[in-house]
Amino acid sequence: MNTKLFEAFSGLDTELLERAERPAVRKKRAWLGLAAAAACVALAVALALPRMARDGELRLEGPSVFEPSPGMEDPGIGEKPGSHENPGDVQVPQPQPEGPQEPEGPGADTPMEYPTTPPELLYNEMDTAEAAPPAWLKDVTGRTSMSAWQLELVWSADCPTAFLEEGDGERFYYGNSVSGAAEYFSDGALYRLVLTFREEGNPVPVTVTVSPADGPLFTGCLPIEDGEADLAGFMGVVACRYDYGERILLAAETVIGEARYRFTAETPPEGEEEARQAVYDAVTRFQFNIFYKLCPRLDTFVMGDPMSGEPLVGPTIRTLLSLRLTGGAETAEYAVNRDGRVFLFRGQEYVEERLLSHEAQMELRGLVEDLDAESASNACGHEVSELTLTLYDPWNRETGVVSGCLEDCEVLEKVVEILTREGVLDA
């Protein structure tokens, strides 16, 4: 029995074991990683917030997006942004620093003001050119409410597919694993991170604003020295670090289309290192997630569940359907995602990935989305070659299960036919 590598894991440093033991996610707030990844603040505020970058200085002026307008109600769902000066009431718990409390954290009554002293630019100088959204990005809208947030992106088919080649070729996997990325620190300290992204090779200062409906944005810090490499491609990163002695503030912004995304991070100095790693993850996921979303094969993508107010799975690539085939002791599962990628799993082991043709994607999508899952359940009870088709809504929640033998179910037969034609299933 080969055990060498397995045994080697016994020698893992205690620090790494402790790290993996820390609660990484509060399920209740798992969506915050995605809120942090892509929640849209009121567009009007975003547009109203001037940004100056001169000679290496980054100075942010204008009303804070965290400052609620007087008498502002929850904008509710369905209302277009821009009808309010600010996003939904953002109640952000305040840290309790021991030293001077500067800058103030956001809250219902406390406007957040950007520091007026020039920041220390850690790397990359801000380009002074005005931000111009990519031509292929047609529309971005967002809504926030007290309990949820929503972002809608629409893009044209001429989105440069080169973006899909960025990174190490495993870009897709990050998109799949973005759910549950939020991380909190148990001391309750608040961290806010603002990042500025710049398109590599074509400096377009973009602003990312993340504003969850409630609770802190997300925690952690960007490891500045490494951030650029990972966020190169569609978005570059300029992180500004403000050192106030008792507090460290990191700030940056990103704009995608008309949506302004802002992250701010504030931490006591002793928390900076730890915070960096956590936010690095969140930011990296956000970046992969965002530019992966801007894929011509995807439809308009809506994140969030504003109707129920439930925590959201987030803007991952949605699973269209999963098909499980069992024959004897073997189980193979094919997870077909909405962008046409098909993942094959045997048991719990990931085996390979295929890509469906655009035509097959449209066919499957039409088939699945027309299916009335509630009335389609059809268990034939056969044990051999049983097919189970699980359907998912845009928020990755199961909406129905259809199971049975091929001969019993027209939908199953059609799905299998399409996957066989595409070479995913053997004929």
Place this chain on the structure above:
Amino acid sequence: MEDREIVELYWRRDERAIEECRRAFGAFLAAFSERFLDARDAEECVSDAYLRAWNAIPPDRPDNLRAYLARILRNLCIDRLRRARAEKRGGKEAWDVLDELDAAAPDEALERVTAEELSAYVNRFVRTLPRRDGDILIRRCFWCESVGDIAKRYAMHPNAVSVSLSRSRKRLAEYLRKEGLLE
């Protein structure tokens, strides 16, 4: 009782140390070992782990007693696993982890290095991974947690966990190859 207080009992050769360990970590160690072995073998390994700790402290003075005991227990379980596997007993999560890692880097390809030396490389490798992927790998390969439990912990879809693990194992193999350890 705090870890350092229990460790102090060990240093004073006070047998209450073992009782305190049982109280603090007994359930956890039992559950951990049962990821490797059936209940009978698992219980024996846990008892052996307490004994090993008694013999090792002093001179050891661990800061994190839970991790320390887990490490001892894991190694004991691996030894017992060899025997159980040969006798085709069990079928626990650890066996799957073994197979996964063996597929990534089989022993035959790691001839130039001992398991102890390999540990240093594994540590360095895990630190190169994004935090979440590293933690997932640790939870799978050290703690032998099931994919389903890992998915629950991180509020991820199990498929996403599988993909993360697969990617990390591929990267590990590449890393070892680059370091000249993997033939």
